[in-house]
Amino acid sequence: MKKEDLKKAIAKSPAEHTEIFGHKEELKLSRFSESIIHQNISQEKTSIVVVVHQDKRKGSASVTDPSPEAITEAIEKACAAARFQKPDPDFPGLPFSEEEAPELGAYSEKTARCPAELRAEGVARIREIGNREGFQGHGTFSTQASKFMSLNSSGHFREWDTSQAFLKVLFMGGPGGGEGFAQDVQVDVDDLQITQTAERAASKCAATQDRASLSPGEYKGVLEPLAVCELLGYLSFIGFNGLACNEGRSYFSGKIGEEVMAPGLEIIDDPFDNSGLPAPYDGEGLPKRPLPLVENGVFKNYVYDYYLARKEGRKSTGHALPPGFRSFGPMPMHLKLKPGQKTQKELIQQVDRGVLITRFHYVGVIHPQKTIITGLTRDGTFWIENGKVDHALKNLRFTQSIIEALQKTIEKGREVGRMPFRIGAPQAPALLIDGFNFTGVSEMD
Amino acid sequence: MERWKKLLQKAREEGAEYADLRYIENENQGLKCRNGKIEELNLGQDRGLGLRVWVNGSWGFASMSLDEANLDQVDKLAREAVNLARAANQGQPHRELDPVEAAVDQFKTEISEDPFRVSLEEKIDLLQKAHEAMQGGKIFLTTGSMDFQREKKLFLSSEGSEIEQTFYRTGAGINAMSTDGSDRQIRSYPSAFGGNYAQKGFEFVREMNLIGEGERVRQEAEALLAAEQCPAGEMTLILGGCQLALQVHESCGHPIELDRVLGMEAALAGTSFLNLDQLNELSYGSSQVNITADATIPGALGSFAYDDEGVRAQRIPIIEGGRFVNYLTSRETAPVLRQKSNGTMRAIGWSNFPLIRMTNINLEPGESSREELIRGTEKGILLDMIKSWSIDDKRINFQFGTEVGWLVEDGEIKGMIKNPTYTGSTLQFWRSCDGIAGPSEWKMWGVPNCGKGEPMQAAPVGHGASYARFRNIKVGVSR
Numbered sequence: 003m004k005k006e007d008l009k010k011a012i013a014k015s016p017a018e019h020t021e022i023f024g025h026k027e028e029l030k031l032s033r034f035s036e037s038i039i040h041q042n043i044s045q046e047k048t049s050i051v052v053v054v055h056q057d058k059r060k061g062s063a064s065v066t067d068p069s070p071e072a073i074t075e076a077i078e079k080a081c082a083a084a085r086f087q088k089p090d091p092d093f094p095g096l097p098f099s100e101e102e103a104p105e106l107g108a109y110s111e112k113t114a115r116c117p118a119e120l121r122a123e124g125v126a127r128i129r130e131i132g133n134r135e136g137f138q139g140h141g142t143f144s145t146q147a148s149k150f151m152s153l154n155s156s157g158h159f160r161e162w163d164t165s166q167a168f169l170k171v172l173f174m175g176g177p178g179g180g181e182g183f184a185q186d187v188q189v190d191v192d193d194l195q196i197t198q199t200a201e202r203a204a205s206k207c208a209a210t211q212d213r214a215s216l217s218p219g220e221y222k223g224v225l226e227p228l229a230v231c232e233l234l235g236y237l238s239f240i241g242f243n244g245l246a247c248n249e250g251r252s253y254f255s256g257k258i259g260e261e262v263m264a265p266g267l268e269i270i271d272d273p274f275d276n277s278g279l280p281a282p283y284d285g286e287g288l289p290k291r292p293l294p295l296v297e298n299g300v301f302k303n304y305v306y307d308y309y310l311a312r313k314e315g316r317k318s319t320g321h322a323l324p325p326g327f328r329s330f331g332p333m334p335m336h337l338k339l340k341p342g343q344k345t346q347k348e349l350i351q352q353v354d355r356g357v358l359i360t361r362f363h364y365v366g367v368i369h370p371q372k373t374i375i376t377g378l379t380r381d382g383t384f385w386i387e388n389g390k391v392d393h394a395l396k397n398l399r400f401t402q403s404i405i406e407a408l409q410k411t412i413e414k415g416r417e418v419g420r421m422p423f424r425i426g427a428p429q430a431p432a433l434l435i436d437g438f439n440f441t442g443v444s445e446m447d
Numbered sequence: 448m449e450r451w452k453k454l455l456q457k458a459r460e461e462g463a464e465y466a467d468l469r470y471i472e473n474e475n476q477g478l479k480c481r482n483g484k485i486e487e488l489n490l491g492q493d494r495g496l497g498l499r500v501w502v503n504g505s506w507g508f509a510s511m512s513l514d515e516a517n518l519d520q521v522d523k524l525a526r527e528a529v530n531l532a533r534a535a536n537q538g539q540p541h542r543e544l545d546p547v548e549a550a551v552d553q554f555k556t557e558i559s560e561d562p563f564r565v566s567l568e569e570k571i572d573l574l575q576k577a578h579e580a581m582q583g584g585k586i587f588l589t590t591g592s593m594d595f596q597r598e599k600k601l602f603l604s605s606e607g608s609e610i611e612q613t614f615y616r617t618g619a620g621i622n623a624m625s626t627d628g629s630d631r632q633i634r635s636y637p638s639a640f641g642g643n644y645a646q647k648g649f650e651f652v653r654e655m656n657l658i659g660e661g662e663r664v665r666q667e668a669e670a671l672l673a674a675e676q677c678p679a680g681e682m683t684l685i686l687g688g689c690q691l692a693l694q695v696h697e698s699c700g701h702p703i704e705l706d707r708v709l710g711m712e713a714a715l716a717g718t719s720f721l722n723l724d725q726l727n728e729l730s731y732g733s734s735q736v737n738i739t740a741d742a743t744i745p746g747a748l749g750s751f752a753y754d755d756e757g758v759r760a761q762r763i764p765i766i767e768g769g770r771f772v773n774y775l776t777s778r779e780t781a782p783v784l785r786q787k788s789n790g791t792m793r794a795i796g797w798s799n800f801p802l803i804r805m806t807n808i809n810l811e812p813g814e815s816s817r818e819e820l821i822r823g824t825e826k827g828i829l830l831d832m833i834k835s836w837s838i839d840d841k842r843i844n845f846q847f848g849t850e851v852g853w854l855v856e857d858g859e860i861k862g863m864i865k866n867p868t869y870t871g872s873t874l875q876f877w878r879s880c881d882g883i884a885g886p887s888e889w890k891m892w893g894v895p896n897c898g899k900g901e902p903m904q905a906a907p908v909g910h911g912a913s914y915a916r917f918r919n920i921k922v923g924v925s926r
Contacts, residue, residue: 031901032535035711038535040506042508044510045510045511062487066495086488119534121534142901251631328487364837364839366848367835377837380717380840399846444843
C-alpha cells in the first residue's frame with residue numbers, strides 16, 4: 003500500500019468527491035490450550051475502501067489489491083453504484099483539516115517485528131507457573147501492527163501506525179476445578195508483564211477452588227477493572243454513540259448538563275493516553291483529541307463525525323469510524339474512567355456482604371436506551387463478608403442497567419485496567435457499587 | 448493451480464509432514480437502507496491465500512492477501528508456516544491426523560437468479576418500497592439490508608486433494624422501530640439482525656416479499672408500544688422457529704464442538720459442560736428431541752461439499768430421542784474419540800485458521816403443530832424473534848430476550864406482550880420439551896455471523912426448526 007498510488011487514484015477519480023481509506027495489518031498470534039500452543043498464526047491483510055459522491059449520491063467499493071489499477075477499478079464500481087442512489091441533501095462534502103495530531107507512542111517496531119520464538123518463550127513461562135501450581139494454561143499471545151492511510155479529494159491526507167501486544171492467561175484446574183484470568187495489553191511487546199499476568203491468573207485460580215452457589219438477588223458489588231471496562235465498552239456503543247444520541251435512541255439523548263451518574267464520576271475519551279492504545283486520527287483522518295463526556299456525574303458532550311457535526315452545525319470531535327462501519331455512528335473508543343485513591347482491598351473492606359467480580363462473559367443488550375444488559379461473571383467470582391473475601395462463588399448471571407450501576411457507585415479504586423478493542427482500549431479502575439442485580443447462577447440442576 | 452501445488456511442495460521441502468492451502472476469491476455486495484436512504488452501498492472484492500502445515504504434531508498457519516505485485520512473494524508463506532509450527536512445538540508428543548481419502552471434485556451452490564446480475568437499481572427500489580410500507584404512524588426509524596456473496600474456494604492438500612467450491616450466499620431483512628415518546632419497540636422480518644440468509648440466489652429475496660410484509664411489521668411495532676409487559680414467573684413457553692434457531696445454536700450447537708470440549712477455546716468463548724464420557728450416555732433432552740448436524744441440505748447456509756480439511760460433508764445425529772450421541776469433530780480431534788472426522792472444519796476467508804464449526808444444526812420436526820401446542824397450554828407465553836442473547840462459558844445458563852410475545856391462556860392466544868425474556872439451564876430446558884411441530888411448519892434459518900476463534904471468525908451456519916413447547920420455564924427476568 004503506497005500513498006503515491008492512493009493519491010494518483012484520487013487524482014484520476016471522475017467523481018466529484020472521493021475518499022480512500024487504506025489499512026494494512028500484520029497479525030502474529032499464538033493460541034495456547036493446556037499450556038501448549040495449538041494454533042500459531044501469521045496474517046497479512048490489506049484493505050482499501052473507496053467512497054465516491056457524485057451530485058450528493060454515494061457509492062463505495064473495497065478491494066484487497068492496493069495497485070493503482072485495482073483502486074481505479076474500485077472507484078469506477080463505486081461511481082456506477084452511486085448513480086442508482088438518491089441524492090442525500092445533508093451531504094456536507096469531505097473534510098479537510100491542516101491540524102496535525104501530536105506525536106503519540108502508538109507504534110512499536112519491536113511489536114511489529116516480534117518473532118514467534120518470543121511468543122513461544124512467553125507461553126513456556128506461563129506453562130512453568132501453571133505446572134508449579136498444577137494448573138493448565140489457556141490463552142493468547144498476539145502482536146499486531148497496523149498502517150492506516152486516509153485521504154480525500156479535498157486534499158486531506160493522513161497516515162499513521164499503531165501496534166498492540168496482547169496477552170491473555172486463563173488457568174484452569176486444581177482439586178476443586180478453579181479458574182483464574184488475567185490479561186495485559188501494551189503498545190510495546192517489551193512492556194508486557196508476562197510473569198506478573200500469569201501469577202495473577204494463577205492466584206485467582208488457586209482462590210476459586212470449590213465454588214459455592216449464591217441465591218440471585220441484589221448485592222453490593224466490587225467490580226474489578228476488566229468488568230468495569232466491559233461496561234464502558236457497551237456504554238460507548240449504546241450510550242455515548244453520537245448517532246444514537248442524535249436519533250433519541252440513547253440514554254444520553256437530550257441530557258447535556260444533566261446529572262446522569264454518581265457525583266465524582268468522570269469519564270473522558272482520551273485517545274492520547276499511551277496506556278489506552280492511542281490513536282492520532284479517526285476514520286476520516288481528522289485529528290482526535292481528548293473530550294470530557296461526564297464531569298462530576300454530569301453529562302457534558304456528544305461525539306460527532308464530520309457528517310453528523312455538519313448536519314447539526316458543529317465541528318467533528320474526531321470520532322468517525324472508518325468507511326464501511328460508519329452506519330453504526332461515531333463512537334468514543336478511548337474511554338477512561340478516572341480512578342480514585344483507594345486500593346481494591348480498601349474497597350472490599352467497605353463491604354459487609356457482597357460480590358467481587360473479576361470479569362464478565364457474553365454480555366447482551368436487553369434495552370439499549372435504559373442501558374440494561376445481561377451477562378455472566380467468570381474466572382473469579384467471590385463472596386465478600388465483613389470486609390474480607392470469604393469464599394469463591396459459581397458464576398452468576400446479572401441483569402443490570404449500566405447507568406444505574408454508575409449511579410449507585412460509591413467508591414473508585416486507584417489501580418487502572420484496560421481492555422483492548424479493535425481501535426483503542428477503555429480504561430477503568432475497580433468500582434464499589436451499592437446494589438448489583440444478579441438474576442441467576444450457572445450450575446447444573 | 449500449478450503455482451499453488453509448488454507452494455505445497457515447498458512447504459513439504461521446508462519440513463511439513465502435511466500441508467493444505469485455500470486460495471479464495473471473494474466478491475460481495477452490501478446495501479443498508481435507513482429511513483428510505485441507502486446509507487451503505489458497498490461492492491467488495493478480496494483475494495488471498497492461507498497455508499496450513501503440520502510438523503511433528505503442531506500446526507503453523509500463514510496467510511496473505513494477494514495482488515499482482517505480491518504474487519511472487521507467496522513462497523515465503525511456506526517457510527513462515529513451517530517456522531510457526533516448529534515454534535509451537537514445545538515437546539508435545541507426536542500425533543497423527545485422522546486419515547482422509549484424497550478427493551478431486553467440484554461444487555457450486557445451485558441458484559435460480561444470480562444476485563450479481565440483478566441491478567442495483569432494482570435492489571435499492573425494493574428496499575425503498577419496503578421502507579414506504581413500514582413508515583408512518585409511530586414509526587421513527589426503519590432499516591433494510593441486503594447482502595450477497597460469491598466465494599470461490601480452491602482447496603489443495605499435500606495428500607492430493609483438489610477441491611473447487613463456489614458458494615453463493617444471500618441475505619435480506621427489514622425492521623421498524625416505534626416510539627410513543629417514552630417507550631421504544633422494534634419488529635423485524637424475516638429475522639432480526641439482518642434478516643434471513645441462505646445459500647441461494649436473488650430468488651431468496653423475492654420469496655421474502657419484503658414489501659408485502661412491511662405493513663404487518665409496522666403494525667406490530669406500533670402494537671408493541673401498547674402491549675402489556677411480559678409476565679414474570681414460571682410457566683409454559685412456546686418458541687417460534689426463528690427463536691428456536693438461536694436456542695439450538697447457543698445451547699446445542701456450541702457445546703458439541705469437540706475443540707471447545709477439549710479446551711481449545713477456553714480463554715475466549717469458554718468450554719462446554721459436556722465431558723467425553725457423556726457421549727452416548729447423557730440424557731440431553733426429552734425423548735421428543737432429535738437434533739442433527741447436516742451439512743448436505745441444498746440451499747442451507749451451513750452446507751458445503753467438503754470442509755476445509757477436504758472431508759466430505761455429512762449428516763450426523765447429535766441427539767437421538769433425547770440421548771447425546773455425537774460431537775462435531777475434525778481430523779486432529781476425532782482420534783481422541785477413536786472416530787473418523789465428521790467434516791466440520793471451516794475457516795472464514797483465506798486469512799484464517801480452520802476451526803470446528805456448526806454446519807446446519809437442526810431440531811428435527813416432531814408430530815405436533817403450532818395450533819396443537821397452543822391448545823395444550825393452560826397458562827404460558829409464545830415468543831419469537833431474537834432481541835438479546837447471553838449464555839455462560841460452559842453453555843449451561845442462558846438468558847434470551849425476544850422482540851415479541853403473546854399470552855396463551857386456556858389453549859388460546861390472548862394479547863401481545865412486550866420486552867419478553869426467558870432464562871434457564873440447558874439440560875433442564877431441553878428435558879422439559881413436550882411437543883415439537885411437524886414438517887409443514889419446519890424451516891431453515893441462516894445465521895451469517897456465528898462468532899468463534901481468535902482472531903474472531905464470523906461463520907455462516909444454519910438451523911432448521913419449527914415450533915416447540917417447554918414446561919416450567921422462568922420468564923420475565925428483565926426489569
